[in-house]
Amino acid sequence: xxxxxxxxxxxxxxxxxxxxxxxxxxxxxxxxxxxxxxxxxxxxxxxxxxxxxxxxxxxxxxxxxxxxxxxxxxxxxxxxxxxxxxxxxxxxxxxxxxxxxxxxxxxxxxxxxxxxxxxxxxxxx
Numbered sequence: 373x374x375x376x377x378x379x380x381x382x383x384x385x386x387x388x389x390x391x392x393x394x395x396x397x398x399x400x401x402x403x404x405x406x407x408x409x410x411x412x413x414x415x416x417x418x419x420x421x422x423x424x425x426x427x428x429x430x431x432x433x434x435x436x437x438x439x440x441x442x443x444x445x446x447x448x449x450x451x452x453x454x455x456x457x458x459x460x461x462x463x464x465x466x467x468x469x470x471x472x473x474x475x476x477x478x479x480x481x482x483x484x485x486x487x488x489x490x491x492x493x494x495x496x497x
Contacts (some may be wrong), residue, residue, distance in 0.1 A: 378413035
């Protein structure tokens with residue numbers, strides 16, 4: 373079973389409820405804990421995240437980002453939190469002004485899990 377950790381800062385200009393909601397839109401079953409300056413979420417299922425990638429037709433991009441972030445049995449990447457708030461995914465390379473949502477996925481069979489979350493496509497299908 374994968375271990376998924378989400379970490380996001382909540383700036384004074386942001387509504388904490390909206391920041392929490394952004395996490396829950398991507399991983400609705402995650403448990404949230406507050407820490408100084410933000411939130412940490414923990415989940416064991418990427419089903420909703422996988423569904424969003426499929427619906428947005430960005431599985432190839434997601435696959436590339438996740439494979440590029442592999443170190444050992446974990447991969448890490450970041451997504452835009454404002455985009456997550458509307459239930460979509462946009463991967464970020466540079467940190468946006470209000471930060472992003474850092475996602476770390478750990479699994480003993482990580483490449484197999486990535487194949488499941490973002491399978492290879494042919495012409496986007």
